[in-house]
Each structure stands twice: as structure tokens, then as C-alpha cells.
Amino acid sequence: MxxxxxxxxxxxxxxxxxxxxxxxxxxxxxxxxxxxxxxxxxxxxxxxxxxxxxxxxxxxxxxxxxxxxxxxxxxxxxxxxxxxxxxxxxxxxxxxxxxxxxxxxxxxxxxxxxxxxxxxxxxxxxxxxxxxxxxxxxxxxxxxxxxxxxxxxxxxxxxxxxxxxxxxxDPARLRLLVAAESAGALIAAELQAAGIPWDVAEHDRILSAALGPRPSPGTPPRRMVETGAEVREALGDPLVPLDSAPKLLRALHRAGIDVASTSQWELKEHQHPAIAPLLQYKKMSRLLTANGWTWLDEWVHEGRYRPLYVPGGVVTGRWASSGGGALQIPRQLRPALRADPGWLLVSADVSQLEPRVLAAMSGDRAMIAAGAGRDLYSGIVEAGVVSTRQEAKIGVLGALYGGTTGDSGRVVPRLRQTFPDAMRLVDDAAATGERSGTVTTWLGRSSPAPDEEWIRAQRAAHQVDAPAGARERARRAARDRGRFTRNFVVQGTAAEWALSWMAALRLRLAGFPAVPEPEAAAPSGPVFSRRAHLAFFLHDEVIVHAPAEQAEAAAAAIRDSADAAGRLLFPGSPIDFPLDLTISERSAQT
DNA sequence: TACCGTTGCGCG
DNA sequence: AAAGCGCGCAACGGTA
Structure with a gap:
């Protein structure tokens, strides 16, 4: 050409x-x-x-x-x-x-x-x-x-x-991937332009309820001061700096609390009057520093939060984001996501996207059947593989992530018996990665080759005179990479499904009729104030901001697009992708 | 003062 | 130290 x-x-x-x-x-x-x-x-x-x-x-x-x-x-x-x-x-x-x-x-x-x-x-x-x-x-x-x-x-x-x-x-698959990735680029630009409708007053209410009223700059909020005092009282040390992990750790040791780190997961295992207030303090501190009033001032303007989405920002093909942690908004703050007056939020997330994608890729009939028309984990329970939904979930996550110990280590072998095709696909991907190979998603995105340091370590460990330490480190590095490639094929294909879903949805929404311009022009500007539009995306979840009279149609478009994405990637497969979908003013109930 | 590695924790 | 994947971000504490 x-x-x-x-x-x-x-x-x-x-x-x-x-x-x-x-x-x-x-x-x-x-x-x-x-x-x-x-x-x-x-x-x-x-x-x-x-x-x-x-x-x-x-x-x-x-x-x-x-x-x-x-x-x-x-x-x-x-x-x-x-x-x-x-x-x-x-x-x-x-x-x-x-x-x-x-x-x-x-x-x-x-x-x-x-x-x-x-x-x-x-x-x-x-x-x-x-x-x-x-x-x-x-x-x-x-x-x-x-x-x-x-x-x-x-x-x-x-x-x-x-x-x-x-x-x-396989040009046809690659063309699907190229089209989906490119649609993602348009969607990311439009998401940023539209912004997420954000209720500053509700956000402030949530912060005040958890932390006490907004303090003057530079001073901690009242409830954090009080809880911090409880911790210091219980530790018998009035001066412990709670925000410094090393110093806090030493203070915990002095108080006889034998922990290796100050992480909440470890603290929970111990009995001591300081533990409960400390965990509370950590929660409050996290909320304040990550999404407190400073965050609100910096990131929310004219009722819109506008993060930068980075398509293809993750090796697997998932999006990354930058600016205010858009992909880490705590569930606690979801009620602050709020539609404009006369508009509604249509929120939808896919149930168990990754295991369903694995079932479809591998053509595992038993796994497809377990998820058909219902919760996949419950289906696994009903198939008699495990006795509780929680066990099923831990087992499936262990299969996807390469878990070998604890509960997941116990359940994964049973899944291997019941779902041999699905397990073979991820086991093979792991084996390929351990051997320094490359794996590829359903539509054709390949994992990066191992870096030189990794290859050098593997080669060195295979020498006859390799020291045991080096050999063990190389084994661990190989297993680490195996878990990465194991997960890559599933996470990457799930990302492709999600992009296809959004691409289909975006075109459907673009065909919606324009509604009359609101009296006071919406802050998101003319392009996004006239019809239903995407407002948020998070791996397996979308939120559409829609004029109230278009909300039902938007919900139907979301469902139709999910079906279309399933047929596009897995034509002829009986796999289904059920959605949890709600229409409301806020994206979550308080 | 600027930058860097570590820790810890939020999301899927 | 979350048993196992992928991220971003803030704070601390050390170094240049």
C-alpha cells in the first residue's frame, strides 16, 4: 500500500x-x-x-x-x-x-x-x-x-x-483485538471528557461520619485524634507515632504483641486491647489520606471526577488509570457517585467474569454448565465438588492465580478432576511460563518474554555446580513466572471480553436520541449532556449516566452488548455472561 | 530539595 | 505475612 x-x-x-x-x-x-x-x-x-x-x-x-x-x-x-x-x-x-x-x-x-x-x-x-x-x-x-x-x-x-x-x-482474531483495543482508546478519551458525576456533599457526609467534621488544614480530624489516644493508652506509650510502620512495630513488640508486620491481617490474629482501636485508626487514616477532603479538592470540579484512563496500561491488556486512583475508589465512597438531577446511573457488573472466560476458552462443558444461568460458584457446589460457595470461590481463584497452599491448595485438585479442560488450559499456561515461554490470549495478545536477569538465573541454576541457594531462588522465580502466565491468559482474555462489551455498548448508546438540553447546561458539556453515556469502567463493571427516560433502554443496551461480546469472542459456545444490574440515583445504597 | 525503595491498603 | 494474579497511591525514611 x-x-x-x-x-x-x-x-x-x-x-x-x-x-x-x-x-x-x-x-x-x-x-x-x-x-x-x-x-x-x-x-x-x-x-x-x-x-x-x-x-x-x-x-x-x-x-x-x-x-x-x-x-x-x-x-x-x-x-x-x-x-x-x-x-x-x-x-x-x-x-x-x-x-x-x-x-x-x-x-x-x-x-x-x-x-x-x-x-x-x-x-x-x-x-x-x-x-x-x-x-x-x-x-x-x-x-x-x-x-x-x-x-x-x-x-x-x-x-x-x-x-x-x-x-x-489468525487475522480474524487479531482484527477483533485491534478493533476492541482501538474502541477502548476512544472510550477512555470520552470517559475522561464526560467525567464521573460526583456528589461532593455526600462525600463530605461520609467523611464526617467516619472521621469527624472537616478539620482545619494540617490538623487531624477529631475521631482520629480520639482513636489514636485509645491506641496509645492501651499500649501504655503516649508518644507512639502511629503513622510510622517501623516505630509502631517496635511499640507493639514492647507491649508484648508478637507480630512481624503492622498489617491489619496479622494484627487481627492477636488479642490485645490496643488491636481494635489500632485497626480502626488504620481504616480512618487510609480514608483520610487516600480519599479525604484533600482528594475532593484536588480531583472533583463542577460535580465531576475526571481521572485519566490508560488503555493497555497493564501487561495483560487491562486498563490502568492515573489521577486520584480511579480504579481503587473504596466501596465506602460509592454513594458519592450520583446522577445529575433528572438523570440516573445504570450500574452493571459481570458475575465471575474470569472463570466464565476460562470455561469458554477451554470449552470445558462441565464448567460452562456449572455457571449456566446462575452463580458459577453455587453451580460448583451443586455439582458436588465442594460443600460451600466460599470454598468454590477460593478454589477457583486458586486455579486462576496458582494457589498451592491452604484452602485453595486443597480444593484445586478436586477442580482438576471435575473441570479437566479448564484446568489443563491454565496448567499449560503456567508450565509454558516456567519454561521461559510466551503465552497468548484468546484474541492474540502475547505475554512479554522473561527479562535477561530471569533467564540468566535459570541458566545458572541448571549448571551441575550451581549452589543450592541459587537453585532454589531460580525455582521460585520460575514458579512466580508460571503463576503470571497462568493468570495472563485468563485476565487478558477477560479484558478483551470487557473491551468488546464496552465497544458494543458505546455504539448502541451513541444511537440514542438526544434529549432536550437541560436548563442549566450540565458540566460535562454538550456532547455528554444530551444522551446516555458511559461514565465509569472498572475491569468487569460499567456505569452509564442516563437521562431518566433512557435508563431502561440503557440497561437493555448493556445486556444486549454483553450477549454480543460473548457471541463475538466465543461464537457457538453455550457460555453466558450474566450481569448484576441496578438503576438508581446513586451507584450504591448508603 | 529531589528522588527512591519499602510498607501498607484500596480496587478487580 | 494475605495462601495466589494484576494494578495506583500516600506516607515514611533513607540517600544524593
Whole structure:
């Protein structure tokens, strides 16, 4: 494929482009290069910075091509702030990172040589906080550590990626992965633009109830002071600094509490009057430092919490986030997630996503049957494998994570008998990892190769004269890696399912009719104040913020999308993905 | 003053 | 020291 941006398009009725490549051109302009399905150029258009969003919006309305973007995270904010959303894209930065490692790609050498595209996203890069205003006059993305965005390089990389995908072992799967990953890039940009509707007053109520009223800056809240005093009283030491683990540990020892660390899990095992208030104090301290009033001031503005989502930020393909710990919002604060007046939150999470994904991947009939139409763990109990749901859960998690001791170590062998196909899949993945091999998800994302230090240690341990210590360390490192690859195939495939779910949902919601503009314009801006939209995503859970009259339809869209994702990844499989779904003003009851 | 490793804990 | 995967973040305490 070679595209000359200046080539004239055919006269008469222009054929509809399949792709539209955005790239920085000369004179500060941006080029839009339309390509047909084979990647041959049809025609080009150019936009000055101030006209870019309008032109992209027009092309999107006229022919909704798949947009080829060097980096959606860099291009989307300016488009979104101008009210332009894209239906579909191909994110070169994210796709490059998948393809250069994927075992399905037969010849990754050209991609690996294009090192400029291997720039990881720095999650602390601030451009998306300020970009829309600072760079308004700039036609192209601009941020440090960015991948190339000029037209020539963009077209060249797109050609490399198409060649890699077309020649891959299973192009159809890889195309699903590329589409899902790219949809994720659009969704992440839109989630940040929309923000999570956040009730500051409710958050403050929760904090005050737990900690006492908001103190003046620099002083601890009243209930923490009181509880801290109880701890020091019980320890008989009025000066223990409770926030310093080493000093607290020594004070615990002096009081005769024999613990190896100050972690709550260990403290719980001991009987001493200081334990209960100390555990309470730790809870309060965590809430204050992680999500206290300072967090509220820093992260919530105009009723919206806007974290930065980082698609592909985790090796397995899960998203990471940056900014206020979006993926770690404590359940305690969920009631602060609150719909705008006249709107509702539709929250849905998938029950036992990872074991279901494993059942589908391995085609394990018994495991699929155990989860059919019900709670998977209860199904395992009813199959007679274990006697309680808790045991079933611990056993399944042990299977997914590689547990060998305790309860999970006892239950896993029984699961191996009952669900041989599922267990073989994860056991094989672990064995491959221990042998330094690479494993691959259902759609084609491969685990990273072990690092040099790991390989060196394994090689050294296999020498005849290897010291016992080195041998044991190498064994442990091998088992560690085995647990990683064991989990990689499941966690990674679950991430692919979740992306497919959201991608389907996003397109359905985009088709909802616009509702009348509210009297006071919503703070999330025109794009997201007119119809139901995604507001939150957390691995196996979505929250849609919807006008009240669209809530039921949004709930149906969420369910339909989950079914669609299951059929897309596992066509013909009887596996189902049941949801827990609620519609309410708040995302959780107080 | 800036940076770094460790500890501890929140989420799935 | 959470039995076993993946993360982000704040605080401490030491070092440059």
C-alpha cells in the first residue's frame, strides 16, 4: 500500500472511504487521507487547526470511516471539546504494542524496527488536562514522548500494521483485538471528557461520619485524634507515632504483641486491647489520606471526577488509570457517585467474569454448565465438588492465580478432576511460563518474554555446580513466572471480553436520541449532556449516566452488548455472561 | 530539595 | 505475612 496524499480523487460520485488517516502536514495543517478497503488512496482533504474538528465531523457524518490515528489519546480531546465524536478508529500506538509482541504475527521484524512507535504512554503526561486549550492552535497532537503524528510516518506505520495483520496466523482474531483495543482508546478519551458525576456533599457526609467534621488544614480530624489516644493508652506509650510502620512495630513488640508486620491481617490474629482501636485508626487514616477532603479538592470540579484512563496500561491488556486512583475508589465512597438531577446511573457488573472466560476458552462443558444461568460458584457446589460457595470461590481463584497452599491448595485438585479442560488450559499456561515461554490470549495478545536477569538465573541454576541457594531462588522465580502466565491468559482474555462489551455498548448508546438540553447546561458539556453515556469502567463493571427516560433502554443496551461480546469472542459456545444490574440515583445504597 | 525503595491498603 | 494474579497511591525514611 502506498498513499500519495496529493493524488486527485475520482470525479463524479466519490466512493466512500473505508479508512481515513489523520496526519500532520505542512504549514501546520492536518491532512485527511481517505483510503479504500485495500488501503489505496481515494482523495485527501486538508484542514487548518481551527477548522480540523469541523472537517472531521463532516467526514464522520458523511461516510463514518474507520479513523486511523497515531494516538487517539492525543487527538481525541480537541475533537471532543469541539463536540465531535468518532464511531470507529484504529489506534496506531496501541496496536503497535500488541502486534510487535503477538505470537500470531508471523514477521514482527518490520514493526520492531519502527522503534519510534514503541513509546509507552507516560500516564503523568499532563497534555490531556491542558491540551484542549493550550494547543488549540495546533493542528496535531503534541506531547513529550509521543509517537510520530506526521502524515508520512502515520501512513507508513499503518501499512506495516496492515501487512502484519493480513499475514498473521489468525487475522480474524487479531482484527477483533485491534478493533476492541482501538474502541477502548476512544472510550477512555470520552470517559475522561464526560467525567464521573460526583456528589461532593455526600462525600463530605461520609467523611464526617467516619472521621469527624472537616478539620482545619494540617490538623487531624477529631475521631482520629480520639482513636489514636485509645491506641496509645492501651499500649501504655503516649508518644507512639502511629503513622510510622517501623516505630509502631517496635511499640507493639514492647507491649508484648508478637507480630512481624503492622498489617491489619496479622494484627487481627492477636488479642490485645490496643488491636481494635489500632485497626480502626488504620481504616480512618487510609480514608483520610487516600480519599479525604484533600482528594475532593484536588480531583472533583463542577460535580465531576475526571481521572485519566490508560488503555493497555497493564501487561495483560487491562486498563490502568492515573489521577486520584480511579480504579481503587473504596466501596465506602460509592454513594458519592450520583446522577445529575433528572438523570440516573445504570450500574452493571459481570458475575465471575474470569472463570466464565476460562470455561469458554477451554470449552470445558462441565464448567460452562456449572455457571449456566446462575452463580458459577453455587453451580460448583451443586455439582458436588465442594460443600460451600466460599470454598468454590477460593478454589477457583486458586486455579486462576496458582494457589498451592491452604484452602485453595486443597480444593484445586478436586477442580482438576471435575473441570479437566479448564484446568489443563491454565496448567499449560503456567508450565509454558516456567519454561521461559510466551503465552497468548484468546484474541492474540502475547505475554512479554522473561527479562535477561530471569533467564540468566535459570541458566545458572541448571549448571551441575550451581549452589543450592541459587537453585532454589531460580525455582521460585520460575514458579512466580508460571503463576503470571497462568493468570495472563485468563485476565487478558477477560479484558478483551470487557473491551468488546464496552465497544458494543458505546455504539448502541451513541444511537440514542438526544434529549432536550437541560436548563442549566450540565458540566460535562454538550456532547455528554444530551444522551446516555458511559461514565465509569472498572475491569468487569460499567456505569452509564442516563437521562431518566433512557435508563431502561440503557440497561437493555448493556445486556444486549454483553450477549454480543460473548457471541463475538466465543461464537457457538453455550457460555453466558450474566450481569448484576441496578438503576438508581446513586451507584450504591448508603 | 529531589528522588527512591519499602510498607501498607484500596480496587478487580 | 494475605495462601495466589494484576494494578495506583500516600506516607515514611533513607540517600544524593
Amino acid at each position: 502506498s498513499a500519495g496524499p496529493g493524488e486527485p480523487g475520482p470525479t463524479g460520485t466519490a466512493p466512500s472511504p473505508t479508512w481515513c488517516v489523520l496526519g500532520r502536514s505542512d504549514g501546520g495543517r492536518t491532512a485527511l487521507v481517505m483510503l479504500d478497503a485495500e488501503g489505496a488512496p481515494l482523495r485527501s482533504e486538508y484542514a487548518a487547526p481551527e477548522g480540523l474538528a469541523a472537517l472531521v465531523g463532516r467526514v464522520e457524518r458523511e461516510s463514518s470511516p474507520r479513523w486511523v490515528l497515531s494516538d487517539a489519546a492525543a487527538w481525541c480531546p480537541r475533537l471532543l471539546s469541539a463536540g465531535v465524536t468518532l464511531q470507529r478508529c484504529h489506534d496506531l500506538r496501541l496496536v503497535h504494542r500488541i502486534l510487535r509482541h503477538s505470537e500470531l504475527v508471523r514477521d514482527p521484524a518490520p514493526l520492531r524496527a519502527a522503534t519510534a512507535w514503541d513509546t509507552p504512554l507516560d500516564p503523568h503526561e499532563p497534555v490531556r488536562d491542558t491540551g484542549a486549550t493550550l494547543f488549540d492552535l495546533d493542528a496535531a497532537p503534541s506531547r513529550s514522548g509521543a509517537v510520530p503524528s506526521d502524515l508520512e510516518e502515520t501512513l507508513a506505520e499503518f501499512a506495516r500494521q496492515r501487512t502484519a495483520i493480513d499475514g498473521a496466523q
